[in-house]
Amino acid sequence: MCGIVGVVSSTPVNQLLYDAMLLLQHRGQDAAGMVTLQERKFFMHKAKGMVRDVFRTRNMRALPGAVGLGQVRYPTAGNAYSEEEAQPFYVNAPFGLVLVHNGNLTNAHALRAELFSTDHRHTNTESDSEVLLNVLAHELERSTRGVPLHSNEVFEAVRNVHKRIRGSYSVISLIAGHGLLGFRDPYGIRPLCMGRSADGTVMLASESVALEGSGFVFERDINPGEAVFIDLQGQVHSMQCAEGATLNPCIFEFVYLARPDSSMDGISVYQARLNLGETLAKRVVSTVPPNDIDVIIPIPESSRPSATQLAHLLGVQYREGFVKNRYVGRTFIMPGQGVRKKSVRQKLNVIASEFKGRNVLLVDDSIVRGTTSREIVQMARDAGARKVYLASAAPPVRFPNVYGIDMPTKDELVAHGRTVEEIRELIGCDALIYQDVDAMKQAVAKALSPSSKRKLDGFDASCFDGVYITGDIDTDAIVRMNNNRPRIEETEEDSSRLALPNMTEG
Structure with a gap:
């Protein structure tokens, strides 16, 4: 999962890109990068770290031009600690x-082997994004052989890219001297949308919040399999470039990943989370009598809408019991020191008065490895809670995600191969309530706006139901992709949002 943005304007875009990337920072904190185009020359700056740390005044001054793109990176393949694998990626041909x-x-x-043996193109990193760039470059070269580049040639290239690559991809690419290209995979797994400002500037971005927070008016989502080409004059050309495209967005975007003030594919993320709380209420009532719950407390941050709705429907007090420290820094390894893992207690602090002597229902958006849940339950007990119940707004995460979320292998997932009772014992709560898979899908689909022009065909919910929408995933494929998961060095802090310590670690 990453955040991407592209802009075509008549005035400098570096500040616009910077502001949009800040609004997408929740989608990746590992690295950030930006490229601008002036005449036919690219200007690039990228580095590890968050947007505010990567870009200083001197860097911004060195990024002139009225067209550009940027990314905030969350590593899901390759080497998370290679500066070279920060995006954007660049090739000099064609164009x-x-x-x-x-x-x-x-x-x-x-594809990497095919690029070398058939296309005679070289990739220099382990990143699948560099592979994608070289496939696009090869197809653009083929479609423009002997003819000038126009939107039809761009769309022909994208059509052939769709035929060659599999998986999830929202892409923004800048073609020197011609314009900005955006396209989305034929299943619409990862999001991409478009908006326009009053002066005619056009922006493509992962989430609508990046548009609206930058003063743009949201126009529409890019359709699955569709390509949009914005020329340097700001004219927008679009075409459906994939046959049989269907809309199956990643449901984990709505459960956890996206900002609540975003809308994706006509679905309000906030409303989806309220609906998840509503359906979760039915599961809670069947497990724990509401009169046995004194207070409902969310585990910050994504679970708040679900917890609010749950408390309202059960007629139970909603209270804030945890305060999140947003400024937990990296761990430095000094001579003579061992590796020190950051504790959840450094990231969350309890308000003891909300727990003491009470039966508490904690609400989380999802449970992945379970270690964080176990520590939070213990924190509630240490604060004086009589009983600690735990409810998850999402179903058990039983399967790896292969579409851009750095989920652990199945053996690291606390729900894989275990019953709910076995998970409850491991976590140490008095009752554990999970959302139902079908109820989750219905709750999110119910948040689809009546005015949406695009029919929702379903969801990618593979980490919950084990159904991989692209149809090309088997055990061998999962093993191969796990081998290419980001390598985290002992001396570094894992910056992925879902990075939790293994169950076996104290």
């Missing part, structure tokens, strides 16, 4: 191309 990508290619291994 000069830069690209940012949100998602994960499931056939990157085969």
